[in-house]
Amino acid sequence: xxxxxxxxxxxxxCLLLQSGRSFVLVDGGxxxxxxxxxxxxxVDRKVxxxxxxxxxxxxxxxxxxxxxxxxxxxxxxxxxxxxxxxxMQVGAKIQxxxxxxxxxxxxRSIAQGNQLAGLVRNIPLNPQFSGGLVSVESADKxxxxxxxxxxxxxxxxxxxxxxxxxxxxxxAKVVRRVAxxxxxxxxxxxxxxxxxxxxxSGSKSMLLTGDSRWxxxxxxxxxxxxxxxxxxxxxxxxxxxxxxxxxxxxxxFFRRVTANKYVISANGRYDNPDVDTLLWIVDAAxxxxxxxxxxNVPTQVKTLLKKRPPEEHGYSLRSIPEGKHFITVTP
Numbered sequence: 001x002x003x004x005x006x007x008x009x010x011x012x013x014c015l016l017l018q019s020g021r022s023f024v025l026v027d028g029g030x031x032x033x034x035x036x037x038x039x040x041x042x043v044d045r046k047v048x049x050x051x052x053x054x055x056x057x058x059x060x061x062x063x064x065x066x067x068x069x070x071x072x073x074x075x076x077x078x079x080x081x082x083x084x085x086x087x088m089q090v091g092a093k094i095q096x097x098x099x100x101x102x103x104x105x106x107x108r109s110i111a112q113g114n115q116l117a118g119l120v121r122n123i124p125l126n127p128q129f130s131g132g133l134v135s136v137e138s139a140d141k142x143x144x145x146x147x148x149x150x151x152x153x154x155x156x157x158x159x160x161x162x163x164x165x166x167x168x169x170x171x172a173k174v175v176r177r178v179a180x181x182x183x184x185x186x187x188x189x190x191x192x193x194x195x196x197x198x199x200x201s202g203s204k205s206m207l208l209t210g211d212s213r214w215x216x217x218x219x220x221x222x223x224x225x226x227x228x229x230x231x232x233x234x235x236x237x238x239x240x241x242x243x244x245x246x247x248x249x250x251x252x253f254f255r256r257v258t259a260n261k262y263v264i265s266a267n268g269r270y271d272n273p274d275v276d277t278l279l280w281i282v283d284a285a286x287x288x289x290x291x292x293x294x295x296n297v298p299t300q301v302k303t304l305l306k307k308r309p310p311e312e313h314g315y316s317l318r319s320i321p322e323g324k325h326f327i328t329v330t331p
Contacts, residue, residue, distance in 0.1 A: 205237070
């Protein structure tokens with residue numbers, strides 16, 4: 001059984017990959033996700049061990065549940081952890097200054113991400129990745145977990161270099177705003193460090209994009225050499241980046257990265273998913289049959305159904321049933 005169990009994580013991400021009795025957990029959702037939904041999912045799926053835990057990036061709506069997971073006694077055995085701690089990516093000096101500025105913003109969890117790295121000190125962290133960071137270049141080959149393989153297709157070295165430059169510019173800008181008494185920290189560039197994974201089992205594939213930006217997903221896919229001659233890729237399952245935010249997508253992305261099933265984890269908070277993103281997915285398919293799987297049905301999804309009726313545009317919609325903790329997606 002090659003499947004993706006999409007856990008109810010409200011505005012965040014929490015994904016459990018399964019192949020036979022092998023399990024990989026990608027992100028843990030925001031506060032409350034572990035107790036309310038992730039733990040019941042692990043019990044339901046009879047998960048005794050996690051072969052790998054991936055922390056895609058350092059936002060609270062992705063990592064808070066993982067801290068709860070690691071704090072639970074007894075702790076489920078974990079084979080290894082993939083996590084690019086913020087200080088590893090940008091250096092301790094930049095990390096310290098950023099944490100001082102954004103500490104009061106509950107959604108930003110840079111310090112929390114480094115805390116989590118400390119919690120896994122007895123678990124192998126980024127084993128066999130040269131230089132200690134998970135990236136396309138440091139992953140010399142796909143890693144095998146039970147009946148499937150995971151290949152890192154983001155971030156690439158260019159994205160990590162841009163990330164550090166972005167933070168340096170961001171700090172200079174915020175310092176000027178602080179001096180004018182108008183500082184409004186926005187650390188959305190953390191999304192650009194997201195670990196992006198291509199999971200394969202036989203001929204089936206899933207692309208898990210974290211909160212990465214559309215152009216950087218394409219850049220990583222190109223660096224990994226998995227795009228065809230036309231610069232395109234088709235997968236069975238695509239986890240749409242950043243909860244369907246239009247800030248991280250463009251129509252071109254959905255023309256070049258196509259799927260049989262599109263997964264969106266969002267609940268309407270922060271306007272995610274954006275109606276435009278949903279329309280781009282449907283319009284790019286041009287009537288091709290596909291399935292859209294959502295964790296919740298906020299206003300934006302209802303608007304999509306009105307503007308692009310499924311029976312007229314060749315797609316179907318499925319969501320987590322009321323009272324359930326997860327929905328299973330098979331390629």
